[in-house]
Every structure is written in structure tokens, then in C-alpha cells.
Amino acid sequence: MTWLVIVLLAAGVWSQRLLGMFAGGLLLDRVPLFARLATLIPAAVVGAVIIQLTVADGRSLTLDARAAGMLVAGVLVWRRAPVIVVVVAAAVVTALLRV
Amino acid sequence: MSGSDGTGEATYCKNSVMPLSALRRPDLGVLLGIGLTFFTLGVTVNVLVLERTGSELRTVVAALVVNAATTELAYLAVRDAGGGLLAGLIAGWVVATRFGLLAAGLGARISVGRWHRVAAGLQSFDPNVGIAVQERHPRDVIRVFWWVTLMMHVGWISGTLVGVFLGNVIGDADRLGLDAVFPALLLAVIANLLRRRDGLAAAMAGAIVCAALIPVSPAGVPIILSLVGVLAALVVPEPAA
Numbered sequence: 001m002t003w004l005v006i007v008l009l010a011a012g013v014w015s016q017r018l019l020g021m022f023a024g025g026l027l028l029d030r031v032p033l034f035a036r037l038a039t040l041i042p043a044a045v046v047g048a049v050i051i052q053l054t055v056a057d058g059r060s061l062t063l064d065a066r067a068a069g070m071l072v073a074g075v076l077v078w079r080r081a082p083v084i085v086v087v088v089a090a091a092v093v094t095a096l097l098r099v
Numbered sequence: 100m101s102g103s104d105g106t107g108e109a110t111y112c113k114n115s116v117m118p119l120s121a122l123r124r125p126d127l128g129v130l131l132g133i134g135l136t137f138f139t140l141g142v143t144v145n146v147l148v149l150e151r152t153g154s155e156l157r158t159v160v161a162a163l164v165v166n167a168a169t170t171e172l173a174y175l176a177v178r179d180a181g182g183g184l185l186a187g188l189i190a191g192w193v194v195a196t197r198f199g200l201l202a203a204g205l206g207a208r209i210s211v212g213r214w215h216r217v218a219a220g221l222q223s224f225d226p227n228v229g230i231a232v233q234e235r236h237p238r239d240v241i242r243v244f245w246w247v248t249l250m251m252h253v254g255w256i257s258g259t260l261v262g263v264f265l266g267n268v269i270g271d272a273d274r275l276g277l278d279a280v281f282p283a284l285l286l287a288v289i290a291n292l293l294r295r296r297d298g299l300a301a302a303m304a305g306a307i308v309c310a311a312l313i314p315v316s317p318a319g320v321p322i323i324l325s326l327v328g329v330l331a332a333l334v335v336p337e338p339a340a
Binding site: 002012017027031037073092098 | 152170173197285299327
């Protein structure tokens with residue numbers, strides 16, 4: 001990764017974040033429904049990121065140790081376990097299944 | 100998590116000058132979980148980046164300036180697979196689209212000045228926006244956002260330094276189950292959203308769309324198109340205020 005690549009990657013990331021932030025503010029003023037959408041957008045996007053990190057292996061879908069770790073994490077979240085317990089349990093279960 | 104009890108709301112109504120103790124911050128356990136997760140990410144991601152970059156300085160600067168681990172990894176994955184410079188850059192930019200979407204979600208929930216908006220926009224990530232938008236009042240949204248952001252960066256920067264300068268002592272991150280840490284954290288931080296019927300519908304629909312598209316579309320695209328999950332949530336009644 002050269003200095004030029006770092007600058008270009010950063011420019012792309014920074015501009016999209018700023019565009020989103022100011023578009024979000026403008027949309028709120030013009031489209032009242034957007035206040036509700038604004039809470040649901042992170043739910044949809046984060047839900048997608050979770051599933052991608054859990055079942056994607058390149059461009060194929062797979063159920064492996066990660067899925068078992070996430071199943072345990074899901075039960076713990078449902079039982080309102082502390083975040084740190086959820087995170088550590090997911091890692092431990094995933095690691096144990098790979099032994 | 101702080102936004103669920105409503106006690107802070109009463110405090111705001113009573114006091115025009117807010118005592119420090121009334122400043123909303125997420126539960127300490129949540130903040131520690133976030134710090135630990137981002138420390139783990141900082142170590143594992145930057146071990147990979149250093150391997151391919153070959154420069155400690157550039158690895159640390161990229162971690163701080165690009166400020167998006169998935170963008171760095173997407174770029175490197177394309178280059179590893181023999182892709183050209185432009186293809187790598189495009190992959191990095193496309194996976195960053197979700198940060199723009201998250202920034203839009205946050206931007207619609209806060210009421211701050213222009214430069215504060217710039218600063219918050221540049222720090223929009225999944226966990227801090229995911230937690231912050233669960234607050235009801237704009238003042239609480241931005242306060243919780245910055246608390247979570249602070250802990251993310253404490254974890255990320257310390258993890259980056261450990262990964263770059265001590266990475267060889269960590270060994271195989273996947274063998275330690277560290278690849279399950281980030282999705283588990285994300286699940287935990289959107290837990291309150293998942294307990295709302297519309298939040299659950301959005302997350303489930305987003306996840307299903309993403310999973311369906313992973314085998315048939317380029318990297319990054321499934322996440323962007325998961326946005327249509329929001330439409331599924333709109334048919335679910337909004338929770339009572």
C-alpha cells in the first residue's frame with residue numbers, strides 16, 4: 001500500500017461519510033419519514049454486515065465454527081448478557097470448534 | 100444500555116444546567132466490550148496490512164487516516180488476487196459505502212453545528228451509529244455516539260500499535276476465534292433495535308438480501324443493497340413513543 005493509495009482510499013471513505021452525513025441532515029428537513037428510516041438504516045446495514053461476517057467465505061456461503069460462535073452470541077444477547085461476555089463467548093466457542 | 104430507562108429524559112426537563120453525572124454514556128460494560136473488540140480488530144487487521152505493506156509507518160498512518168478497516172482489507176484482497184490498482188481502489192471505496200449510509204442515519208438524528216457534523220460524519224462506523232440512534236433525544240444521540248467512538252479509537256489505536264510492533268506474538272487470529280469477535284459485538288450493540296419489531300424486520304431483511312446476493316455480486320454490493328431491508332420494516336407498526 002503506497003502513500004498514494006492511502007490518500008486515495010482515505011479520500012473515497014471521507015467523501016462518502018461526509019456526503020451521507022449532510023444528505024441525512026437535509027433529508028430530515030424535507031422528508032419527515034426519514035427520521036424513522038434513519039433509525040432503521042443502521043439496523044438493515046448492520047444486519048447485513050453480521051451475516052456477511054458469519055456465513056460468507058469469499059463469494060460462497062458456508063456454515064462453520066463462526067456460525068456456532070454467533071449462535072451462542074445470539075442466545076447470550078437474547079438473555080441480555082453483558083457485551084463483553086457475548087464477545088468473549090463467541091470467540092471461545094469459535095476457537096474450540098477449530099481445535 | 101443507557102437509553103432504555105428514560106431517567107435521563109426527566110433530568111433534562113428539570114435542569115437547565117446539566118450536572119456531569121447526567122451526561123448520557125453507555126453502560127461501562129458496553130464500552131469495555133467495544134474497546135476490547137476494536138483492540139482485537141486493530142491487532143488482527145494490521146498484522147495483515149503490515150505483511151502486505153512492508154512498512155510500519157504506512158500501516159499505522161493508513162489505520163488512522165483511511166479509518167476504515169474493511170476498506171483496507173478489500174483493497175488488499177483485490178491486489179492479492181492479482182487485480183489492478185484501480186480495481187483495488189474501487190473495491191475499497193465500494194465497501195465504504197456503508198459508512199456513508201450509516202452517516203446519513205446519524206446525520207438525520209443529530210442537531211449540531213456544521214463542523215461538529217463534519218467531525219461526526221468522519222467517524223461514522225457500525226457500532227457507534229448503531230448504538231447512538233437507539234437514543235430518543237438528539238442530544239443523547241450525539242453524546243452516546245462520541246462515548247462509543249472514543250472507546251472504539253482507544254481500542255483500535257492501541258490494537259494497531261500492538262499488531263504492527265508485536266504482531267508476530269499473536270499467531271493465527273482465526274485459530275483463536277477472533278474473526279467471530281466483530282460480528283458478535285455488532286449483534287450485541289443492535290440488541291435494543293432487534294427488540295423492536297420494525298428494527299428486527301429491517302435487520303432480518305437486510306441480512307437475507309445480503310446473504311442472497313453474496314454468491315452472485317461483487318464484494319461490497321450485498322451490503323449496499325441490504326438497504327432495501329428498511330422497506331420491509333416500514334410495513335411493521337412503529338413502536339409507541
